[in-house]
Amino acid sequence: MVLEPICCPTYHTPNVIKDGKSNEGKQRYRCRNTECSQASFIRNYTCRGYLTEVKQ
Ligand SMILES: [Zn+2]
Structure with missing residues (x-):
């Protein structure tokens, strides 16, 4: 089981x-x-989009 971080939208x-x-x-x-x-x-969002956005 993988725990995904919960992010504020x-x-x-x-x-x-x-x-x-x-x-x-x-x-x-x-x-x-x-x-x-x-x-x-409600959790419907993960940090993945954030991580790709912030890589600059
Ligand atoms: Zn917030």
């Missing part, structure tokens, strides 16, 4: 914490960046 950083479950039973996460406007989100 706004800041694209894996600095998130679990935030309970959504109504559909999906794991929700919350960004720990206090400047981030993304209150909470």
